[in-house]
Amino acid sequence: MAERRNYSDGFWWSRDGIRLHYREYAGPADKPPVLCFPGLTRNARDYEALAERLAGQWRVLCVEFRGRGESGYAKDPMSYVPLTYFQDVEALLEELKVDRFVAVGTSLGGLVTMLLAATERDKLAGVVLNDVGPEINPAGLARIRTYVGKAVWYPTWMHAARGVAEGNADVYPDYGIEDWLRMAKRLYRVNSSGRIVLDYDMKIAEPFRVPGNETGPDMWPTIDAMNGRPLLIVRGERSDILSEDTAERMVARVQGAELVTVPGIGHAPTLEEPEAVAGIERLLAKI
Template sequence: MLTARLHTVQWLSPHGLHKLAYREWGDPDNPHVLLCVHGLTRSSADFETMAQDLGKNIRVVAADMPGRGQSDWLPDPTMYGVPTYVGACVALVARLNATTLDWFGTSMGGLIGMGYASLPKNPIRKLILNDVGPSLNFSALQRIGEYVGKPVQFQTLQEARQYIRTISQPFGPHTESQWNELCDSVLVEKNGTWRPHYDPAIGQAFQNLSESTALLHETALWAAFDAIQAETLVVRGEHSDLLSHKTVEEMRQRGPKPSVVKILGVGHAPTFMQNEQINIVRDFLF
């Protein structure tokens, strides 16, 4: 079994220096690097199962985005957005000393990957977008906004696990052990109570979100997608409420003209804890 090595790197924002935490599996000298970035309320621990498998052949790295996990919270809530996260990831890639790398991004992590991969001279060789694209269904954003950033805390770990499990039902079927892993990786204990690991301020962007604002973001995201040169794979959960079939079909015809894989029986978003899902990544990268 591979042991995850825990590291931090400093990155610079207009507000000063911040700590970005990340995990690493596999040979640190392996030139084949896969950088994994989690969804909005998740953490780098999401990739433990996939990294145990792929880390036998490549160097797998997963970061806690700012405001999550063991990374620093940011002083200004308006900083929580894709441009900030791309800047933090640029510092991480410099630390990794990777001239090229592959990117796996779930939901928000995919949006960050799109932003990074759209930049001239970027290092991304292959890009996997896990259940995300330039057009995001507004109703799904509203669903996420109903829980993200809300001040919840629980008296027992079991109560906290049940809460995370309830809001994560679109992930699809998992074993009891897998559910506990998915829950425990995003919970922290403080003063005898349990709460989500992230800065509640990450939810502020959802509180005043309107369809017109979402459309403005969509225009920018399509521009980024059209600029991508990396070989790209789009993964969609069959029952996803965030990434529509219509958007996937448009993605096929634009930008990098990605390959597409649909995962049956899953909504937003596939967790890549199952062997058949991990094999999708393996087949695309090798």
């Protein structure tokens, strides 16, 4: 039987001519849509549970950055940087005539959200930053460099699930094989040769190799720009990307901001954890 879909596929064009993809879950037009931005190697499938939970009550758009999922790959791999992703999102907002929205950003998606706060502050109705902040723990960046851009393939989904488990057991210590299988199907796709491969352009790793890219601009002013907006910061208790100190400093700078720590989890929470679900519900109730 065909899988039931409760979303539609949407596409838009970047300013440099790349066809980009998003999933849209229908919701009322009298509330700002919820825009979800995934992490570095991830795609719209990461937000399935969140989108399905909100659908009907909120319009949800799950964005796929260039080089991921059903979005086109860039000819210039040096465009795989947060500033370009931000410009791609700006083009989407213009295309859909969105003048107010709730942003949910995981990891890289959170960095894009911060850039939006700096330049599109009046459009932000609320913000969820998932396990990311204006300062990135160097240990986490070093770990990401060990795997991003390395082509991996498997002959079966069960092999893929076991591979994902081997690489992430310390991040999600309580996961069972069904959880790993579900995560594998978010991370991988079946290619034309029948192999199960990672669902992103391996060239997204190239900007990491440029000397000096480790130290970006000061992002703390983007947190200050969120003052006056509902802000939820979700942190994995064992995160090696967002430190406890940085998260607490973020909360201190934005009046009314809330920090939710997901126990036992590393980078990054899936936003399906009870603590994260409740936090998002509290944030949306403020919109």
